[in-house]
Amino acid sequence: MNKNLLFAVVALASPLCGHAQLQPTFTEWHDCAVNEVNRFPLHTDFFAFESADKALKGEKEHSNNYLSLEGDWKFNWVANADERPTDFYQPAFNDASWGKMSVPGCWEVNGYGDPVYLNVGFAWRGHFKDNPPQVPIKDNHVGSYRRVITLPNTWKGRQVIAHFGSVTSNMYLWVNGQYVGYTEDSKMAAEHDITKYLKPGENLIAFQTFRWCDGSYSEDQDFWRLSGVARECYLYSRDNNIHIDDIRITPDLTNNYTDGDAMIAVTAKGTPIIDFELLNANGVAVVKTESNFKKRQSGNVHFVIRNVKKWTAETPYLYTLVATVKDQKRQVKEVITQKVGFRKIEIKNSQLLVNGQPILIKGADRHEMDPDGGYVVSTERMIQDIKIMKRLNINAVRTCHYPDDPRWYDLCDKYGLYLVSESNQESHGFGYDENSLMLQQQFATPVMQRNQHNVASHFNHPSIIVWSLGNESKYCDHFDKAYDWVKQQDPSRPVQYERAAWRGGRASDIFCPMYYPVKYCEKYCLDSTKTLPLIQCEYNHTMGNSGGNLAEYWQLVRKYPKFQGGFDWDFVDQGLHKKPNYKANRTLADYEAKAASLEPGTGNQEEYCYGGDYNNYDPSDNNFNCNGIIGPDRQLNPHAYELAYQYQDIWTEPVDLEAGKLRVKNEYFFRDLSNYRLKWTALDEYGYELASGNIDNLNVQPQQTAEIQLPLDEKSSRFMYLNVDYLLKEAEPLMAKGQSVAHQQFKSDAPVAHAMYEPSPVKVKFIDKKNEPVIRVAGNNFTLGFDRTTGWLTQYEVGGTDMLGNGGTLKPNFWRALTDNDMGADFQHKLGVWRNPEMKLISLTTQKVANGTMKAHPTIIACYDMPTVKAQLKLTYTIFEKGKLNVKMQMTTDKDAKVSDMLRFGMVMQMPYDMDQSRFFGRGPIENYSDRKASERIGIYKQTADQQFFPYIRPQETGTKQDIKWWQQTNASGTGIEIHGLSGDLSMSALHYAIADLDDGLEKEQHHSYQVKKSPFTNLCIDKEQAGVGGTDSWGSWPLEPYRLHYGDRSFEFSISPRMK
Secondary structure: OOHHHHHHHHHHHHHHHHHOOOOOOOHHHHHHOOOOOOOOOOOOOOOOOOOOHHHHHOOOHHOOOOOOOOOEEEEEEEHHHOOOOOOOOOOOOOOOOEEEEEEEEEEEHHOOOOOOOOOOOOOOOOOOOOOOOOOOOOOOOEEEEEEEEOOHHHHHHOEEEEEEEEEEEOOEEEEOEEEEEEOOOOOEEEEEEEEOOOEEEEEEEEEEEEOOOOHHHHHHEEEEEEEEEEEEEEEEEOOOOOOOEEEEEEEEEEOOEHHHHHEEEEEEEOOOOEEEEEEEEOOOOEEEEEEEOOOOOOOEEEEEEEOOOOOOOOOEOEEEEEEEEOOOOOOOOOOOEEEEEOOOEEOOOOOOEEEEOOOOOOEEEEEOOOOEEOOOOOOOHHHHHHHHHHOOOOOEEEEOOOOOOOHHHHHHHHOEEEEEEEOOOHHHHHOOOOOOOOHHHHHHHHHHHHHHHHHHHHHOOOOOEEEEEEOOOOOOOOHHHHHHHHHHHOOOEEEEEEEHHHHOOOOOOOOEEOOOOOOOOHHHHHOOOOOOOOOEEEEOOOOOOHHHHOOHHHHHOOOOOOOEEEEEEEOEOEEEEOOOOOOOOOOHHHHHHHHHOOOOOOOOOOOOOOOOOOOOOOOOOOOOOOOOEEEOOOOOOOOHHHHHHHHHOEEEEEHHHHHHEEEEEEEEOOOOOOEEEEEEEEEEEOOOEEEEEEEEEOOOOOEEEEEEEEOOOOOOOHOOOEEEEEEEEEOEEEEOOOEEEEEEEEEEEOOOOOOOOOOOOOOOOEEOOOOEEEEEEOOOOOOOOEEEOOOEEEEEEEEOOEEEOOOOOOEEEOOOEEEEEHHOHHHHHHHHHOOOOOOOEEEEEEOOOEEOOOEEEEEEEEEEEEEEEEEEEEEEEEEEHHHHEEEEEEEEEOOOOOOEOOEEEEEEEEEEOOEEEEEEEEEEEEOOOOOOOOEEEEEEEEHHHHHHOOOOOOOOOOOOOOEEEEEEEOOOOOOOEEEOOOOEEEEEEEEOOOOHOOOEEEEEOOOOOOHHOOOOOEEEEEEEEOOOOOOHHHHHHHOOHHHHHHHOOOOEEEEEEHHHH
C-alpha cells in the first residue's frame, strides 16, 4: 500500500476512536458526490484461509476465518422514507414487534412491497419528476435490520471485515450502536472494517437500506426493481498486522502464444514473507518463488511457464496460484488461492483475438434473476444456467447490466465462458439527447467509481475478456475518463461501450451496437473505413414467440471476418412465480426436475407474473422483461432450439450426397473433434428409417474440414432424408456422454415417383331446401353440410362421426394471435384489416365439375366479396368417395389497391375437442416458423393439442409446424382425418385454444397463458403460409422481406380424408 494512502487512512480513522465519532448526515442517500463512507478499500475477489489445505479446497464456509451473516434478521419495513426508525441501531432498542427477513432476501418477494418492472425510466416514473440527486420520500421504502451475532473467541485481536454481497439500493451500517459507514453501488459487495466496533461475545449488527437513493439514477436497468440483500453475506477475519490487501494477476502469452507469462502485483500490510506457488490442474507445482515484503507494501512477481496449457472457453484449463503469507519468523498468517488462466486478448486487423484466434461470440446477455428469489440466485442455479448454456452452444455472456456475483465469475473460469463484465451504470431514463441530465458533472463520480469497482474486484478472472463501461447512458466525457482509467489499470483487455460505439466516440474498442438489422451489419462489413470488430452487445430480441432471422445474422458472421457474433437478448425470462417460495437448499437436481416438467411438448404450465401484475399504481412496462432464450424456471423456450442450432460448432456439407460423401467442418478454434462421434440416419421419402450408423473417429482439427464416407448399402442409399448428429463419446463437465452438440438434415435431389390415383366418381344427393339453413351433400355413409348464410362447412359426418365439433366450422383465416414482436410493430393496427375481414357471401352453388381426364365430381363453390381488403375469395369443395374432400381457396385482389400484409393465408377447422391427437410428417417436434425452422428436421412426429401449446408468459401464437407433407388429426382410438397439401407443403397446428382467446386485441393487457380459457374445439389451422415471427427487435421491426405475406393473389389446395377405426 502506498504510504501516503496508508497515513491518510489512519488519519481518517483516528478520530473514530475518540469522542468525535463519525456520524451519518443522512444526506448521503441523495448526494452523488458521497457514494461511500468508510468503505473497505477495493481489492480483487479472494478469501484468506488459515491453511493451504483449506485454501485449496476453497470452501470458505469451513474456514475458521468465516462467520455467516445469512439467515433470519429482525426486520422493519416502512412505505415512506420519512417514516423510518432513527434509533433502531441502538442496543437498547426494543425490536420485539418487528418481523423477520431472510438475508439474503428481496423484500418484494417476501411480502414487503410489490415488484416493479420498468424498461425505460426510473422506478418512480409518473409519481416524481427526475431531479437528481434528489429521489422521492413518498414510496421510498426503507428496510431496517438487526441481528446479534456471537464473535468466535479465536477472533480476538484480529481484523474483522463485514461483507454484504449486494444491498439495494444503499446501506447505512452500525455495530453495537456505533456508525460504521455507508455504501452505494448495489451490485458490488458492501465491505466495511468493523474491528474497532466489536467486543468479545455478542455484538449487534444493524443496517438500513433505502429502496431508492441517488445511486438509483445510475441503476436504471431493464429488469425487476427490487430491494433488499442478495449474494453472500458474512464476516471474515484475518491477522490484523500482516496480510495481503490486494493481489492482481495479469496473464499473457509469448513466443507465438506458446509460453505463459504472469505478472502478479501484490499490496500487503506489515512485513510479510510471501511464498508463491503455481500448481497445475493436477495439483503439481510448476513454479515456486518467495518474496520478502520487508520495508515495502507492494511488489511484483513474474512467472514464465514454457509450453503452457492455455485457457479458452473451449479448453478452460486453470492453474492455481497459492500465496502463503508468513511473518518474518515464517509463521503462516494466511493462505490465498487464485485461479490463473493463461490467455491473451488482442484486437488486430479488425478482429477480437483470443490466443491469436478470431473467436466467434455465440453469446447471451444474462440478468441475475430467480423466479422465487428475485436477485437471490444460488450457486446451484448458476451451475444450471451454465449447463444450459453448454447445451445451447452459448460460449459467451455479457453480465448485463452490472457486475455479477463473484461466484458466477469463478464458475465461468472453471467451465469455460467468455465474459464481458459490465459496470453497474445505466441512466436510460435521462435519454440520449443533448438535454440529457447525464451530462451534469455530478454524474462523473458515480460513472468512474462504478467502473473502478467492476475492474478492481474482478480483475483476476480469465473468463473476462472485455470490460464494459455500462449500458444505455448518454455518452459523454464521464465515459471517456472511465475508459482512460480502465485502460491504464488493465491494458490487457479491450473496453467497450455501446453508446460510444454508435457515436464514433473513443471509449470503445469494439463496435458493439444493439439490434443492428441484418442489412446494416452487412453494410458495416463491406465498409473498409470501419475498422472495429462488430460484435453486437444485444441482438435477436427473443421476446415471446420470436427468434426469427437468426440464420441470416449467422450467415453474415460466417461470411465476413470482422463480424464476430453477438449477445442474444436475453438469456432468461424474468417472470416471477405468482407465489414465490425461495429455498436456499434446493439442489441442481431439484431445479432441473422443475425445468424438465415445463419443457416444450410437456403441455404443462406455471403461473408467472410480469410488470403491472401487482397493482395499478406503480409504473410498468408490461411483459418487456420476458425476453428469454429460456423460461424463468430454466425450461427452454421454443426459439432456444434455433439458437442452439445456429450457434453449433460442427457443420456438415454434402460432397456427393447420394453417395454418402460428406465434409465435416470443425468451427471450434482450440479443440479437435476426437471426443465426438457422428451418428447418421437415412430416411425414405415417407419419413421412415432405412438405416443408421456411427462414424466414431472424427480426425478434424480446429478450424479445419475433413471428408468422410458413410457406409451406405443398396437399401440405405435410396434415402430421401439424411440426418447427422454429433454426440459426445465421453462426458465432459456439465455435459453427459451421448449428448448431442450439433445436427443437420439433408434432402436428396433424387426424383420420387408417386403413383397417380384417380378417385372413382361418387354418387351423392344434394339436399337444397330453401327453407333450411344448410345445404347438405349426402353420400354413402357420409354427409356434408354448408351454411346457406356463410357458406362455411358446418357438418362433416362420416360413419356417424362428425369431424367438426358441435357448432364448429371450416373457414378461412388470415390472422394469428399477435406475438410480442407483432404488437411491437403495431400489427394490431397496421394489419388489423385481416383480423376479421368482412366476407359477404355472393353465391353458394352446387355442381359436378370435370377435372381434366377425370370424370365429373360433385362440387360446392362459395364465392365471397371482401370489401375491407378489396378482394374476392372463392372456396371450392370437391367431394370424393368415402367422404374425402378437396378444398381449394383462391383469393383475387385489386392490383391498384393499397392493402397491408396479412399474417397467414389458410383455414381453421374446429374439430371435436377429443380429436386432439396429431401425427404429422413435417418439421418438428418443436414449433417452427418460416424464419425460424432450420433447427427442426423433417420427420414423423406425434403430439397432442395440449403438447403443441407452449405457454408463453403472455399468450400469443404458438404451435405451428412448417413443411407439412401430411397431418393426421384423430381421437385416441384413431378416428379423425388426414390432410395432404395438394399445392405444396402446408403450415399447420392443432390447439385447444381459439386464436381470438389468445389474442390481446388492440392493446396489451395483463394477460397470462394460464388464464386463457380452453376452446370447446380442437382448432386445426391449415395454412398455405404464415408470416415469420421476426427477431430483429420487438418495438417496430417487421419480419425480413422473404418472410412477409404481401397483399396479392393467393391460392392453395389440400385434401381431407376421413380415418375410421
